[in-house]
Amino acid sequence: MTETLRPRRSCLAVPGSNPRFLEKAKTLNSDQVFLDLEDACAPLAKPGARKNIVAALNEGGWGERIRTVRVNDWTTHWTYRDVIEVVEGAGQNLDCIMLPKVQSADQVVALDILLTQIEKTMGFEVGKIGIEAQIENAQGLIAVDAIAKASPRVETIIFGPADFMASINMKSLVVGEQPPGYDVGDAYHHILMSILMAARANNKQAIDGPYLQVRDPDGYRRVTARSAALGFDGKWVLHPDQIGIANELFSPTQEQYDHAEMILDAYDWCTSEAGGKKGSAMLGDEMIDEASRKMALVISGKGRAAGMARTTSFTPPES
Ligand code: GLV
Ligand code: MG
Numbered sequence: 001m002t003e004t005l006r007p008r009r010s011c012l013a014v015p016g017s018n019p020r021f022l023e024k025a026k027t028l029n030s031d032q033v034f035l036d037l038e039d040a041c042a043p044l045a046k047p048g049a050r051k052n053i054v055a056a057l058n059e060g061g062w063g064e065r066i067r068t069v070r071v072n073d074w075t076t077h078w079t080y081r082d083v084i085e086v087v088e089g090a091g092q093n094l095d096c097i098m099l100p101k102v103q104s105a106d107q108v109v110a111l112d113i114l115l116t117q118i119e120k121t122m123g124f125e126v127g128k129i130g131i132e133a134q135i136e137n138a139q140g141l142i143a144v145d146a147i148a149k150a151s152p153r154v155e156t157i158i159f160g161p162a163d164f165m166a167s168i169n170m171k172s173l174v175v176g177e178q179p180p181g182y183d184v185g186d187a188y189h190h191i192l193m194s195i196l197m198a199a200r201a202n203n204k205q206a207i208d209g210p211y212l213q214v215r216d217p218d219g220y221r222r223v224t225a226r227s228a229a230l231g232f233d234g235k236w237v238l239h240p241d242q243i244g245i246a247n248e249l250f251s252p253t254q255e256q257y258d259h260a261e262m263i264l265d266a267y268d269w270c271t272s273e274a275g276g277k278k279g280s281a282m283l284g285d286e287m288i289d290e291a292s293r294k295m296a297l298v299i300s301g302k303g304r305a306a307g308m309a310r311t312t313s314f315t316p317p318e319s
Contacts (some may be wrong), residue, residue, distance in 0.1 A: 007305040008032045008234040009250035010243045011223045015040035022056040030067040030243050037082050038100050054089035064097045073101035096130035103139040104133030108150035136160035137167035148202040157199045158207040176211045176223040205233040212240035224249050257303035258312045263296035265314035
């Protein structure tokens, strides 16, 4: 687990039951992969999928991607075997365990304790494996702040829209799109904002879940742009065509990035001795101050994490 969380603009879902997809995922440019033992694996395929995942992780070839495995949730009888088999088998080649359908802080604590025992038994660094918590029902959303705080291992809070829609009886079958008949706003706004608040209050990443219409890149772009605009850090991708869109939308545009770096430089200069130790200044037609610096830090942080290079430079005004 790292203090500075690595970018997760695009989080690629890969069914653990399909060795061909596991191999292919190593060639795609998503920031993260999560190898799935939960809903993308049929019950009878789960034991084989655990073995495929351990082998794929240990074979290597994942580059800088964050390697996560999604286990089954604690209400099933599969969770403990998922965790033990995957972490004992490939714990040194694994960054995080994703826990779906989290309903309480206790469920995160239970996973934390199990991980600690496995790490100690295997001689792995204790606390290195992170936890990604999926919020997929009303109970989880109500407890989201406690879930985010439940363990220092927690790195992300993830919205699981498909299970969430089912759990609250939403009258729709199209994940991420507005339910037919609801025409007075965004039906997901409260959920997304609650997850984002819990993530920001606890220094975690907020991740949006899947968009199932994989042959509709425009739909993916429209829905992804919303959570990106709110401040989410990334979104799931189910198809290679969605990866580029997520990477683009969760990074600033070149213009936003350049502007943010200019604000930082201009603010640095105006608060310095040479710049007159001023708390605010003009950058072109815009007044900037400490709050502008904080906003600029967010955009520049996203741009730097995405490897962007600035195309403008700051020249202090003649005094
Ligand atoms: C993801 O797990 C979802 O339920 O949307
Ligand atoms: Mg789900």
